[in-house]
Amino acid sequence: MERLNNKIGLITGAASGIGLATCELLLQNGATIIMSDLSNSAGRQKADQFGTRASFETLDVTSEKDWIDISNKIEKKYSGLDFIINNAGVGTPGSIEDTTLEQWRQIHAVNSEGPFLGCKYGIELIKQNGRGGSIVNISSVAGIIGAPNLAAYCSSKASVRLLTKSVALHCARKGYGIRCNSVHPSYTDTPMVDEIVSAHRNPMQYKIALEAASPMGRLGTPLDIAGAVVYLVSDEAKFVNGTEIVVDGGLTAT
Template sequence: MTKRCEGKLALVTGGAQGLGRAHCIRLAQEGARVLATDINGAGAQETAAIINAEMGEGTAFGIAHDVTDPAQWDAAIDAAREHLGGLNVLVNNAGIGVGGNIETCTFEDWKRCYSVNVDSIFHGCQKALPLMREHAPGSIINISSIAGLIASDTMPAYNSTKAAVWMLSKSIALHCAKKQMGIRCNSVHPTFVDTPILDGTAKAHALDKDVLMEKLARQIPLKFVGEPNDIANAVVYLASDESRFMTGAEIKLDGGISAM
């Protein structure tokens, strides 16, 4: 049986851990060849090693990549050409969270949040499109957040960056459709997911991880926190030709929060 992402050539940013690693593994399991990139190059290479141990050498590769640096995007696209033979799936997963309300958030943190969460996607899509056009049909998948659709008083920087990703994705989708590139662009909007980020959150608030998970689960109608594969499975769908009629759209993976 043909796998869902057979023949897909995917670059996944933030691929060293958490959601990014899950995206890489699930794409590879469904037949894609994968380039994991991360500012933590060793972590990206570890992701590739995990995949290659399961699916064979040459399935995945890992490189160091600062997504805020346009020159490093050039290098990442060159690496996709070299290691994968092209590119037709781009998963812009790398991102950071910044706290502080409008009175306490520093401008430095604001700019850093925009650099990682928004500017990187601008650079990535602009740099990737020429190669993706050569290997169309293709799919750009931008990982936003439910925080891009539902505001909070405590994180204006994060809220606004993730809202920007949502609307940027729609603009890119319309551009690619107008130019008949054969490339789609959609955004994914998770809520709380059990990744190493939550370990850091628990530590920062001097909470036991289980206590934090229970507190977060109470905010979700389904009453549980998501797992990385809950998000990665949606990425597989968007990367595959199953979603060929879907562009400029968003997938909410929030356990029902946005329905409240």
């Protein structure tokens, strides 16, 4: 319970999948969390169920105005943050030939510009507490290795990987005591993957193929990913900076 006692953090895309599992694990480890997501009742309901250490704020990560509004609220209520987890993302498939410019821009707006704004405003919020802190950006194995049907997704997730390293080096040079790292899941059993699988012409066969592609023969669980995030937020990771934690059952080792 003491692992994250007295730590306060913001998580984006918290209403579903990896974000939601991460919230549960953060709370189990003693953190106070501000859950954020697009305007939806599911996130707010979950925060209510979680109790007094969880609250919910609407935040579209692509909107700079939303980032300014939430920063003002956090500044007033908590006088800063200890961590921010840039988790919100969209997983729309498409090869280079299938992807329209509009889709490319939309995927990059959420997956790349979202973490850019999250790091930018997150640094300001963490600086306010005077204790330093941790930024965790959720990338993907698709930010390290290519996938033919994920042109925009791969590009957006690769950008997060190097943004992370730039932020880590900047904060270290400035002496802020703010670490920044990325987490790279492989296919994980969440509503995002459910949607991709069900859009396939043979969903059952596709799901089996995804599982078979993993050296460990299964998809990741949201909790598999949450464990790495909670470690990066905790003081156990206090010398871990500018790096990537791959949580993929060995997929990128092949």
